Amino acid sequence: MGLFLLDYGAGNVQSLANTLGTLGHSFKWITSPADFDDATCVVFPGVGAFQTAVDGLTSRGFLEPLRQYIISGRPYFGICIGMQVLFQSSSEASVPGLGIIPSKIDTFSNEDKTVPHMGWNSVHLLDPQQDADDGLDEALHYYFVHSYRATYDPEREPDAAQWVHSVTQYGREIFVATVRKDNVFGCQFHPEKSGDAGMRLLDTWLRQPVSARHRPTPAQRLPFPPRPKDGFTKRIIACMDVRANDQGDLVVTKGDQYDVREKPPPTTIIQPPGSPPPPCASSSPPLTVSATVAGAVRNLGKPVALAARYYAAGADELALLNITSFRHSPLRDQPMLAVVRAAAATVFVPLTIGGGIRDTVDPDGTARSALEVAGAYFRAGADKVSIGSEAVYAVERLRAGAAASEASTLDAEGRGRGDGSSAIETIARAYGRQAVVVSIDPKRVYVDASSYEGPRRDELILGSGEEEGKAWWYRCTVSGGREARDLSVVELARGAEILGAGEILLNSIDRDGTGRGFDLDLVNVVRRNVSIPVVASSGAGKKEHFVDVFENTGVEAALAAGIFHRGEVRIDEVKEALTQRGIKTRMTRP
Numbered sequence: 327m328g329l330f331l332l333d334y335g336a337g338n339v340q341s342l343a344n345t346l347g348t349l350g351h352s353f354k355w356i357t358s359p360a361d362f363d364d365a366t367c368v369v370f371p372g373v374g375a376f377q378t379a380v381d382g383l384t385s386r387g388f389l390e391p392l393r394q395y396i397i398s399g400r401p402y403f404g405i406c407i408g409m410q411v412l413f414q415s416s417s418e419a420s421v422p423g424l425g426i427i428p429s430k431i432d433t434f435s436n437e438d439k440t441v442p443h444m445g446w447n448s449v450h451l452l453d454p455q456q457d458a459d460d461g462l463d464e465a466l467h468y469y470f471v472h473s474y475r476a477t478y479d480p481e482r483e484p485d486a487a488q489w490v491h492s493v494t495q496y497g498r499e500i501f502v503a504t505v506r507k508d509n510v511f512g513c514q515f516h517p518e519k520s521g522d523a524g525m526r527l528l529d530t531w532l533r534q535p536v537s538a539r540h541r542p543t544p545a546q547r548l549p550f551p552p553r554p555k556d557g558f559t560k561r562i563i564a565c566m567d568v569r570a571n572d573q574g575d576l577v578v579t580k581g582d583q584y585d586v587r588e589k590p591p592p593t594t595i596i597q598p599p600g601s602p603p604p605p606c607a608s609s610s611p612p613l614t615v616s617a618t619v620a621g622a623v624r625n626l627g628k629p630v631a632l633a634a635r636y637y638a639a640g641a642d643e644l645a646l647l648n649i650t651s652f653r654h655s656p657l658r659d660q661p662m663l664a665v666v667r668a669a670a671a672t673v674f675v676p677l678t679i680g681g682g683i684r685d686t687v688d689p690d691g692t693a694r695s696a697l698e699v700a701g702a703y704f705r706a707g708a709d710k711v712s713i714g715s716e717a718v719y720a721v722e723r724l725r726a727g728a729a730a731s732e733a734s735t736l737d738a739e740g741r742g743r744g745d746g747s748s749a750i751e752t753i754a755r756a757y758g759r760q761a762v763v764v765s766i767d768p769k770r771v772y773v774d775a776s777s778y779e780g781p782r783r784d785e786l787i788l789g790s791g792e793e794e795g796k797a798w799w800y801r802c803t804v805s806g807g808r809e810a811r812d813l814s815v816v817e818l819a820r821g822a823e824i825l826g827a828g829e830i831l832l833n834s835i836d837r838d839g840t841g842r843g844f845d846l847d848l849v850n851v852v853r854r855n856v857s858i859p860v861v862a863s864s865g866a867g868k869k870e871h872f873v874d875v876f877e878n879t880g881v882e883a884a885l886a887a888g889i890f891h892r893g894e895v896r897i898d899e900v901k902e903a904l905t906q907r908g909i910k911t912r913m914t915r916p
């Protein structure tokens with residue numbers, strides 16, 4: 327008897343388990359169809375893709391018992407896909423849903439906005455008086471991450487509209503944020519990733535007496551016309567570059583243009599008198615040699631402690647990047663997994679994990695696919711994985727394939743498509759494209775614009791102001807900037823979108839750690855060329871730089887590391903500066 331969590335084997339379900347633990351609710355996992363008989367409450371944290379979810383439920387024999395459980399009138403709380411499966415079907419999948427809500431799930435239009443809808447948005451209760459004590463707060467923001475949604479259309483679908491409890495606006499589209507009827511509550515956003523606001527909603531519902539769940543069916547629902555502006559906010563992300571220091575401890579470090587070691591002054595080595603002369607040296611007295619000795623890896627703190635600090639400080643999202651994963655990244659005994667597990671236990675906003683998401687081999691010779699590596703991170707509590715070097719290689723293959731054989735690699739719009747085997751494609755297929763971030767490490771290549779005849783002519787940026795007279799394009803690198811590739815940032819970003827990435831994390835090796843502000847030319851050129859969300863990264867030195875990047879580019883999120891680690895600027899100061907300029911951000915209760 328009691329509270330059960332339903333896991334169909336994909337996505338980050340650990341975060342919900344952590345949230346319930348923090349709220350003091352004990353629970354069991356549903357491990358067999360018979361568990362539905364014992365359940366007095368079921369929560370389904372449906373993360374990933376509709377098809378994978380229904381396939382996963384079917385293969386475990388859970389689909390029909392779940393339907394019967396819900397029909398029996400016992401409490402059900404569905405999150406994201408856990409809400410969507412209540413509907414008849416989804417255009418994302420070839421399998422039907424549970425058919426409890428008489429409507430369909432369809433994709434967002436990307437005509438006026440980026441898709442996925444990824445970030446913090448507000449909700450509007452349809453019946454604010456009756457539902458005031460449901461724990462949902464119209465003044466707060468909730469974390470959404472999805473490409474498919476249920477529309478709210480009371481005129482054409484009056485029966486489905488009876489289920490709708492609150493709606494959200496993204497661009498000009500109004501869609502279902504929560505459903506509520508008798509024993510069923512469902513939300514499109516992730517309460518377990520929505521900080522205190524989400525926790526309050528979950529806790530309120532789980533503690534609600536059964537009698538309070540049954541409400542009179544609402545009177546006829548009225549249309550909810552879109553407002554001039556949606557409630558979507560700009561995200562502020564704190565990033566932690568993680569690596570082992572010289573003592574072997576995992577620490578958060580921070581580089582200048584990707585060099586994370588302290589820069590000691592050139593060391594003068596004095597050759598002691600009487601020591602043997604080096605080859606070709608004269609026998610004359612003390613020899614002095616100038617040498618640069620590499621400094622220690624900068625240590626800015628412990629990743630889990632810093633993650634907890636940034637969560638408390640109001641970060642909308644956190645990124646943990648394993649920056650030396652290119653050396654070796656065995657999945658077994660991977661210390662980053664322990665870091666993710668510990669961070670996810672105390673952080674209730676989205677976590678992106680990057681570094682080493684690729685096919686790899688354990689020390690015992692066991693091969694691990696990128697999908698398995700990503701799966702291990704998701705199970706540990708990551709919400710998104712970020713792919714760096716592997717994305718470059720995948721896009722290079724995509725472009726080579728398109729050049730070699732038009733017929734097999736061009737889609738209906740004449741764009742290349744992958745062979746399905748890359749890390750981006752396999753992970754997006756299993757977990758949904760919203761779980762796949764492509765991290766780009768570009769570097770400027772300066773050219774003489776008057777004579778340049780190379781292939782990136784259309785991508786050349788002509789400098790202005792202090793950079794008047796200069797021209798450049800942005801070249802991609804792999805292995806943390808150590809190797810330059812013959813691929814431009816535009817080619818990589820477009821290719822990543824085609825392969826199925828849901829977001830671009832756009833670094834800049836030129837600006838990293840400089841405090842000179844984001845490279846707005848870089849951000850704009852990528853923003854213009856893709857229709858998925860873009861995170862601007864590298865170079866933030868003061869709060870005004872965040873205002874600049876949001877006012878001058880259409881970017882959805884901005885990330886910083888150094889200024890937050892060194893305590894030079896606080897996250898709430900950044901948000902205050904944005905609010906003063908009329909840029910919407912998520913507000914947390916003091």
Ligand code: 1PR
Nearest residue numbers: 565584649681682714715765806838839864865886887888
């Ligand atoms: O190639 O899939 O294994 O991924 C490796 C990941 O590690 C990539 O995301 C790559 O960007 C990252 N990485 C590799 N080497 C470094 C390094 O610094 N030596 N860090 C590195 C990337 C950039 C940002 C940084 C921002 C903001 N660091 O993470 O946080 O530039 O900094 P700022 O606000 O202080 O300017 P794979």
